[in-house]
Ligand code: ATP
């Protein structure tokens with residue numbers, strides 16, 4: 001058994017092959033990051049053109065590096081939801097093309113489920129487990145009961161933390177610092193924050209402090225950072241390409257506020273799981289994944305929370321936290337093993353821009 005995984009939900013053209021044991025035989029990822037950094041954000045038409053240009057060479061290279069041909073592939077796993085429609089459609093069309101040409105089944109994959117499940121690839125994590133997904137487009141807490149059974153406890157009511165990191169980094173002009181010029185906003189904010197000397201000079205309120213549910217909100221936090229930035233720019237009479245002198249402190253204040261909010265909600269989710277017997281008391285596991293999980297400040301704060309609550313915490317390797325083909329192939333293998341969603345009738349397969357990760361328990365979380 002070899003599973004080929006294809007990921008094109010956003011701005012990375014990713015492909016990977018894993019074998020029956022979940023060993024990675026090859027992985028190739030073409031990132032559009034630099035192009036989108038130059039444009040100040042993702043322009044869907046441009047993302048689609050780049051996926052169209054890179055999908056075939058990426059898949060071909062993945063097969064070559066694994067020294068396999070399509071004959072050796074058992075099934076094609078491909079992200080169909082959620083994501084940018086113009087991006088998703090390229091992966092779907094190419095998967096269908098390969099499936100028809102080589103007579104292979106397709107396994108449709110939910111991108112956020114793949115972010116969560118990939119943690120099981122290199123760690124011994126049993127169902128059920130609690131997952132915190134923090135990425136460029138999402139922020140959610142869920143209980144993963146099985147490969148195809150997710151229970152949503154809470155999610156962001158506005159924007160996602162990765163998106164806020166990227167926007168704030170752009171407004172602070174971090175890209176004008178040579179060492180930050182080629183990394184994403186989240187990494188730049190983390191690096192700048194590590195050089196802070198007085199992060200407490202900026203006050204940022206804890207979002208949804210008075211609510212006891214598991215939902216998130218990052219809009220207020222973003223507005224607050226933008227306001228502090230504006231005030232400092234006025235104060236120092238900052239011109240075009242200059243950064244404010246307090247940029248490191250503001251990054252740290254923002255990272256700390258984000259972390260406090262994530263911790264607050266995760267703690268709430270742990271209580272809810274306890275009250276409702278969703279997670280067995282003798283095997284409490286928290287998985288944190290998605291691009292923002294690469295952040296070591298956020299991760300160590302979560303580690304501390306888990307220490308206090310007797311949870312074991314797991315995080316995929318950084319490369320597997322951000323978008324990649326491996327997590328799609330892995331989710332494909334998990335479905336293959338259980339005989340889930342494997343299809344040769346491609347007319348039933350279509351993309352979806354938005355799609356809940358699973359049944360919602362949100363109303364019950366009070
Ligand atoms: P989604 O998975 O919700 O559809 P996405 O696939 O675009 O969104 P990912 O690839 O999982 O998101 O993650 C990308 C995001 O992770 C970016 O917004 C980026 O700023 C953020 N990120 C990456 N590294 C770090 C870091 N060290 N600290 C904080 N954020 C980070």
Ligand code: FE
Nearest residue numbers: 115135322323
């Ligand atoms: Fe993602």
